[in-house]
Every structure is written in structure tokens, then in C-alpha cells.
Amino acid sequence: MTLPAFNSEGNLPPGVYRATLAETLTRFGHGSIQRQAVADRLSRIYELAASTEQVARFVVFGSFVTTKEEPNDVDVVLLMEDAFDVSRVSGEAALVFRHMEAEARFGASIFWTRRSGALGGEQAMMGYWQVRRDGGIRGIVEIVPEVT
């Protein structure tokens, strides 16, 4: 799916848009030094999460997927397969799943649950992250694997 143009508020229109990591970085990873730094963090987080081979869905929301010139951090929500066991993840990848440590290490706000723990089901749970802190709705990006 082609990522849509931003609306007049500088947000993606409401919806969950699927894109590869490369497409996401191409669209959102350029501009200020801060934005490029946040893009690098996102790339690292994705790589570490994917290394578990248990990621069902990886969604980026918040200011990184807007026109904000200098997003402070990257906001991510992960749905993990039901077989996922965080105690079996070691090294830097384990930090992805510890919220406060992910904030400190990656400058990222990461939320996660296993598929069976998604409130209202997967679609409802994923869709909720479109709700902004002021109650408005804006689009979010689900990063999907490259098609080989």
C-alpha cells in the first residue's frame, strides 16, 4: 500500500497503513538531524524485535509518522505471537520488551502484548493507537516484512 499524503494537520489520514521498513524510512526518515536519529532508533528496534522471530505485528504511531520536524522519540506497539516468552530473549533484544529500559536505551516508547492479550481483539487493539493524546484520530504505520 502506498503511504498517503499528509492532511492539513500534518498527520496521515485515519487508517493503519502497511509499509516495509525501507518504505517507512524513505517517507519519514529524512529531514532534521533529530528526525534522522529517531529513524535510526526505529530501524534498530525493528531489527531487534524481528530477531525474536515472534513478531506478529509491528506498528509505529505518534509524531514520527507526522510532519513534525523534530519528533522526540518513536512510539511503537508490538503484537507478539502467542508462543512468545520474553524470558527467552537475551541481550539487547530483551531491552525492547522492557518499557523503561527501552525508553532509556532507544528513546522509544514501546508497548507490547501477545496476540491473545489484545484488548477487544487484534484489529481493535491496533486501531486504538490512532487516537492522539488530545482525542483526535491520525493514521499509523504497520511495518511489514519485505516480500522476497
Next chain:
Amino acid sequence: MIANDQELNATLARIAWFQQQAAGLREAETNPANYRAAVSGFLAEIDRMQLAVREYLSVLPSERGAA
């Protein structure tokens, strides 16, 4: 930071959703390590939002307008 009553109401609704998600996780998750790790994010965000609500409600509207 909450700027007005609309954002206050949105934050209160968001807190409720996060609390429901945490409660749902507590019911659904059987692995203690998974639960502690997963719920920590939701609880941290609830704390952050509760602080923002406290700060907003600590100031009279008239004071906020004069500030």
C-alpha cells in the same frame, strides 16, 4: 501537558483504556515474566497521564488563563 478541558477528557478516556488493557492482560497472560514486562509499559503510561491530570486540575481555570 494538558491544555484544556477537551484534552483533559481525552486523557481520562485514554487512562481508562490503558487500565482496561492492563486488566485484560492480567486475565489473559499466564506467563509471569511476559505479564510483568508487557504490563509495565501500560502502567508507566498511566502514571504519566495521571501526573498530567493532577497538574491540570491543580490550577484554577482563572489562574490558567492569567498565566
